[in-house]
Amino acid sequence: MKAIVKGIYFLFWMMTIPVLLMAQGVKSGKVVDQQGNAIVGATIKVKGTTRSAKTDDAGVFTLMLQQGDVIVTSSVGFKATERVYAATDRLLIELEENQSRIDDVVVVGYGSQTRKELTGAVSTLKMEEITENQVAESFESMMQGRVAGVNIQLNSGEPGATPNVIIRGLAAVSRDDGSAISEPLYVVDGVPIISRTSDEFAVTSTNVLADLNPSDIEEVTVLKDAYAAAIYGSRAANGVILITTKKGKRGKPQININSRTGINFVPRLLDVAGGQKEREQVARLYELYAPYGVAMPSMYTDVTNPFYNNSSDWQDYLYNTAVTQDYNASVRGAGDFGQYSVSLGYLDSEGILFNTGFKRYSTMTNTTFNALNNALVINNTLALSRTDQTRNPGNLSTNFSSLMPLPTNPMVAGTEVYGLGKNANVNDRIRFSSDVSWKIVNDLMYKVSLSLEYTRAMRDAFSQSRRTLWGTNESGVGENRNLLFQNTLNYTPRFGDGHSLSILVGQSAEKMESKVTNVSSVASAPLLSTSVKWPGENDIGTSNYGANTLLSYFSRVDYSFQQKYLLGASIRTDGSSKFGQANRWGLFPSVSAGWNFNKESLFADWEWLNNGKIRGSYGLSGTTWDENYLALGLMDGGSLDRYQSLLEITYGGIGGFTPTWYNGFKNEDLTWVKSQMGNIGLDLSLFNNKVEVVVDVYEKLTKGLLLTTALPTTSGYNEVYRNAADVLNRGVEFTLNTNLKSTRDFSWNMGLNFAYNKNRVVALPDGNADIIKISTSGQDFGSIVRSGAPLNGFFFYESQGIYQSEHEIPVDAKTGRRLVGLQNKKLAVGDRNFKDQNDDFIIDVDDRVLAGDPNPKWTGGWTNDFYYKGFSVNLVSTFVIGRDIVNTELLDRLRFGKDFAGTSSMPDFDRYSIWEKSGDQARYPTLNPWNDASQIVNYDSEYVEDGSYFKIKSATLAYTVPKLLLKRIPFDRVRVYCTVDNLVTFQNYSGPDAELVTPDGFDNSGGYPMRRMVLFGLSLGL
Amino acid sequence: MKLFLSLCCCIGILLSGCDDAYYNDGGLLDNQIGVYEGTTMSYLESQPALFDTLTTLIKLNNMEEEVNRKGSTFFAPQNYSIYNYLLLKYPDPENRPKTLEAIPAGDMAEMAGYISDYIIPNEQIVRSDLSTVYSYSTTLSDKKARFNLVREDYLGNINMGAAYMIYSVNLNPPATPEFYSPAKVVVTDVATTTGTVHVLISDTHIFGFN
């Protein structure tokens, strides 16, 4: 019986095979890209039939083919091709990369859209290309100069420092008004995350976002205009940065290992007068200015004392080359069941300053399960990370006098440069988010997501003076807990010919809690272990708790007709516990429209125009502030003073509450800051997607900026907060991306973007009266907010040179009194000659004029990639044009107090023109240390400099080992590269680096210059 | 492969050589700094801003040869110390002598006695043979003189810093318990042809160890 069956079976095959052979044969073929690498998951379909196949891991496919079939091969990111099948063909199909990103899917708020249908100002950035070449502590520093309108500045060279991100101009007064945040909102995979801790709860100064491993990020999308951002409501006025993490792709499991080590070199340092030069300079100052009876310290007079006969270059001793290592490994894969992605990362970058550094340990797992044949998709993400920033105990100064012997000198053998102790800053973060999206009907999708985030910052500092053996011991723990619960319903029907509609309705509830506990003790030995113990005998602890909640309802409707005419509208209401009772809820509407004009018949025959879209949007979004209970009028229970005594808390052991003198009293109608933004954009892609042009023009009016206004001293209160000022930001953004492929082997991609921004204060309370803020160095130096002038504008005293002789000092004819100098000083020869604007014969606040604008006019970047066979060269540069800054770093070093001698290093006077005797044409007035009020003043129009710079940020030379060499070794992708980071800066600024300047225009390098790194990397793919 | 790696290295070195042009090195003092060609008296006269009152007083009391005595050590008080002394001696400005010459003989003799408190006639006191333990000698006015070094701190490390010399004289008469009034030395070991000179601090030391 079996044999018969077998026989029939055999017969059957014998019969069918020739027919197949004759009529149609089972063919196999391979799909590869231009470099010859296999393309996984490409689909091959016979036109007009349902027969199709997918290429496997090796790019091979099998398909029943007949003579004359038209084979259509397509894959994501490549151009589709059609070929007529002829039996003799060797089926090797090569696909050309599809440069046009029009039908890329772009992640937008609470969903995604194809780029063609986008109507908001959205820029995306693939992180893969960047993280391949560069290593940095935070992904923001890698985004520098790559997205138009996003101005990112690194203010300090210290590893782990927080960069400054400003999108589309400044809309918050940054000086001592910390409450208004000008930071954008950071959203990772749809969930807003903690991006900075408010000063009240900050325990460590490490950049909170530095624990997000850049190699885990697939793509960063920046929502710049109101329509794209308004869906995030009261926190989105300064832009939203959506981060999408890498997910597994179909096909063979992708295993990637990327290891690199870099050497950090010391860049240009501060100028110093060494050894005998310092003695001459100190002697000169004493000779010129010392009052009778004041003698030089004995370290300068006692010339025979061997201890002081040195010329030590302290900066050279303290700064030296350091090593940065970065290891990343990831396993990712996808299949019908869903996808999985597990990644590990370890970064250890030593600072070039002794004993400083930054370590990051990060791991992220991301899994997706498809159930009920794709009707139910469950996403789970778990991310754990720890950053460890080590700093020096106590404040280490890098500029000791050059007469002091270096620790390497035998005379002081066995001494320690630093005080005893340590200063460890550790930030941990655990982020768990899971969402379930359920497709009720094929166009209706309901998604619920829950996210828990917990960050814990720990600081342990112990420093002890060797003389008194008294040590101060501080341990601080700051915790933040975020809970987010979000439901969205998304209905995306398509009907009629080309009508497509997307309706989104959602609700989200968030609770942000933050807690800080600080314990400090004065004891002779380190008492506190890393974990915070509640106070013992002479420990004193303080703790603080704050929480705020947010409840929002939002909805968005997008309609497109044949992807030609696009309309969009969104609305969101936010209620927050921070706002005063009177107006707890905010409304944030926005509308937008777009027209893909290239689809019109008129342009049909412009084949060089592949794509063209005009889009416009208008909307309202908001910014909120840090303090959780500002509107409720908090009472203050007093705080420990600098010696941990209770003087400010109790009197005779009894303690009580006083009002918070700084925030004034209860203020019901405090509300968030509203930003109305209009945006018109043009997207073009030309010459079959070789050239892409994006132009945006925007105007952002920020109303009700939170400002403090001073109260009379007799009231007892310092300031009171008010929604006071309106600020207008106008600007143009321009992006040009080209990718030219001249010969088969050589191609060149270029990305140029630049943005112009003009910032102006348009309205102030009390009839546009100036708001004069009192700064830490006295009434005459506070910042001024003046209607019509830019925010942070420099209102300086107008310098007219230096008084060369007595009679140059003006005398008031009526009263015979001489002009009274700044800070009520009696003017003398050699002092700075400030212009008395209002002729009242006293230099004070009324004599200040607008002398410069620290907000950059043009910011942008220019990246170039050259590919030739296996080699590739990548150049990234950023530039800032039209900015005024002041080299306060140098001014602080020139401002000598009465006991200046011997306490720190002296600048090299030869490099600066300093006034000494009448007749000197000098830039700097007298440096008289015994003057009643120092003449070196930051607010002097003489010192305003041009802060523009062009910086080649990184240059990379890479070589990808071609496929055929890889036969023998088990890897299918090997890439070796060398990168130089912070290569060269072209600037005409006198300070070390024009980028190390804070948004308000003052040099903030604080002695930690930006290192230059040479990095060698090897990345392997299995 | 090798070509590629070497290319990377030279880029790195080329760009990063830390240029120490920022450090304007004035060099060290040569060890001849402490030598003065000339007698102690001419050394004092070579710095009028510090010693012109002292040299006039020495001349008025014609004590040049004690000061220039071979192999002696002279602790020179500065003008400001003598100025403070005169303020104390004649508190009310009206009857203060206009010039040094106008000082009455009695007071001048007393000041001559004070000058001899600063002279160690037959011994060369130099920093190298002193230590933090007291060592003694006698002044020209045969009062007991005491010398010691005091060490400062260096960057918080106790007593590892520079050492400066303290010169003190016992003001009480011989039989009574000793009371040493100290003065810090701000310029030490100036070797002149006739002996060694040290300069005393001016703002806290008053002429005559008041």
Added chain:
Amino acid sequence: MYTNSNTGMKNNILLAALAVLILTLSSCKDWLDELPINTVTEDQAWQNASDAEGAVAAAFSIFRRGLSGLTKDDTPSTTRAGSWGDYYFWGDARSGDWITPNNDGDWQAGFENRLIARTQLEPMTNWRLFYRAIEQCNLVLERVPEINDGFAENRKAELLAETRFLRAMSHFYAARIWGDVPVNLQARNVEPLGREPLNEVMKMVADEVEIALPDLPWEYEDMTRKLSMSRGTKGAALALQAHAYMWLNEYELASDKLQLIIGSEKFDLAPISEFRNLFDKGESNEVVFQLYYDNQFGEFSDYYGHILTYYLTNPYTDRSNLSLAVPKSKILEIFPDYARDGSDKRVAEFFQSIDFSGSASELRPIFDDPLQNGERQIMFAKFRKVKDRSYNRMDSPVPIFRYADLLLLKAEADARLNRLGDAITYLNLVRERADIPRFTREDQPLLIEEILAERRRELIGEYHRVYDLVRLGRLHEFNPFVSEQAEKDGAGFFPVSDEAFANNPNMEQTYYWQFNQ
């Protein structure tokens, strides 16, 4: 089967989804009400008796910090991070009796009355903390009357009277320093106030104390004597009133008030042997009103915050040279009895000579003869601390009124009323305590002059001298840098700081300081 159950199942799932939505909607009412946990809001702050007790104590602690001096925590525009003990610089520095042995430029400018030119002295010209204490008192007087639960009626009256006394004391102390000062008797008063004439302020002080007197006890039962004398008592209030009347030249009223204090027998002169308890710990029956400092309660100062930092040197603190001192020639001028025959016992208690020859890192010995050292090397040692060569835990209380001061004030008042007999008896009480011969001359001008000299001896370095001289218009006689005409133009008073002019058009500078720095 699959299809229809699908729609059924679909319906109930839709219902479930809607239910979830509604649930979150309803909870929104209390979801948005977030209240602080570890501090209170304005509405919660005035609920019960302990809130009231705490608020009054807080007012005293602000007044204590006001006297020690303004720092950057109080107002960013001032020029120093730590306070120096400004009560000394207001009350003693310009008396002409002091020098700075280590030539400190700031103190020298202070002695020479260059109070505006020298930027470092700006914090002393700023009265912000006095008005912060006054505002706290205004809030107590406005909100405490409404508190009833757990509050014994007489205790509430006592607290309100004590607050009224402290508000009057803040105005009085500011008036002694700046002369004409604004008067603010109303909470949350953000109006730009002008300056009231000195006499009006003193009248207000006297009237306010008059209202408070009936409810103030001589002593609080549940407090130690030291703590009781650091709070508002009947004795302190009467002393404040007497001083105010002396500024108003109402000698009769001043004498009566002082008679009430003397009559109460609550206070007496501590013997010389008790001076250490009196000055170092503030535990003595001679104290009438002082500002409370105590190591045990954690209320101490360190390098910043107390004048001891500049009075004392090694072995008490880590300072190796003297920063503020009374020159030896001046001591002998102030204490003629001691200069004659070393009889005044107070000199050994108020001054010490340190052996400066030893190394700075060991405890330096103290000579037994207080004036053994040279002219510029005598240490002012009225207030002392543990000899541990550190600035830690400085907690000697700051005296405001002392029984000896009140006896001498009574003597001055009676002398001016020509009751020379009484004046001499009270003067001699203080002289006998100091073991110096009794004063017998019944000659009015001579007696007043001697009482003033006795106040200079008894209260040296205790923040009274400059106020006495300015009250009598005789500062120019003792301070060479202040001329007679300058004193008439107001040079004796401190200038008003720049910050007081911010957003306050009604503020104007004292005549003298408009033209001088």
